[in-house]
Amino acid sequence: EVQLVESGGGLVQPGGSLRLSCAASEFTFSDHYMDWVRQAPGKGLEWVGRSTNKLNSYTTYYAASVKGRFTISRDDSKNSMYLHMNSLQTDDTAVYYCVRDFGAGWGQGTLVIVSS
Amino acid sequence: QSVLTQPPSVSAAPGQKVTISCSGSSSNIGNNHVSWYQQLPGTAPKSLIYDSNKRTSGIPDRFSASKAGTSATLGISGLQTGDEADYYCGAWDTSLSGEVFGGGTKLTVL
Numbered sequence: 001e002v003q004l005v006e007s008g009g010g011l012v013q014p015g016g017s018l019r020l021s022c023a024a025s026e027f028t029f030s031d032h033y034m035d036w037v038r039q040a041p042g043k044g045l046e047w048v049g050r051s052t053n054k055l056n057s058y059t060t061y062y063a064a065s066v067k068g069r070f071t072i073s074r075d076d077s078k079n080s081m082y083l084h085m086n087s088l089q090t091d092d093t094a095v096y097y098c099v100r101d102f103g104a105g106w107g108q109g110t111l112v113i114v115s116s
Numbered sequence: 117q118s119v120l121t122q123p124p125s126v127s128a129a130p131g132q133k134v135t136i137s138c139s140g141s142s143s144n145i146g147n148n149h150v151s152w153y154q155q156l157p158g159t160a161p162k163s164l165i166y167d168s169n170k171r172t173s174g175i176p177d178r179f180s181a182s183k184a185g186t187s188a189t190l191g192i193s194g195l196q197t198g199d200e201a202d203y204y205c206g207a208w209d210t211s212l213s214g215e216v217f218g219g220g221t222k223l224t225v226l
Binding site for chain 1: 118149151153160161162163166172202204206208212213214215216217218219220
């Protein structure tokens with residue numbers, strides 16, 4: 001069974017940085033597109049960004065709200081994807097989900113709280 | 117506000133059928149596939165439909181979906197209390213070069 005496990009969330013001050021990790025298992029990680037999607041407390045889903053697969057050169061795309069502050073990277077040797085978040089703002093507070101292949105599989109999420 | 121438009125809530129009695137609409141534009145639904153997700157209270161979203169009308173493995177055929185022009189519809193028949201959840205549509209937006217979601221629809225099974 002496909003598994004996606006996020007980690008790295010926590011409390012961070014405004015202006016701070018955090019790195020989220022997504023550990024994948026039971027599929028060939030390099031073959032698949034991967035997204036980050038977030039959900040603020042009590043709100044709907046918001047797409048954060050995407051990494052295409054190896055065949056498509058791991059091209060990345062970002063939502064306008066995070067472009068220039070967030071970066072997606074992958075380490076296929078560790079079957080892992082990362083979300084590097086800088087200049088965090090209070091409205092970045094959300095549960096962050098790791099998502100495979102256009103929503104086919106979701107992790108359980110990791111909570112990021114940006115607060116002083 | 118969301119790029120894709122969904123009704124905030126729908127409701128129906130057990131055993132009945134309900135539909136949830138998702139309205140977009142030519143840059144998203146009009147020219148790209150639509151996905152539908154179910155989010156039960158306190159859990160992560162789960163894929164129901166991909167490629168506009170294909171059920172994800174393990175999803176019962178009570179769930180169906182269609183797309184016409186710049187709108188999509190999710191149908192749920194034989195409603196059960198366990199179907200009470202938030203439902204989201206999503207699609208790639210070519211103009212934004214990003215995935216967009218609807219604001220979500222809360223289904224209540226009366």
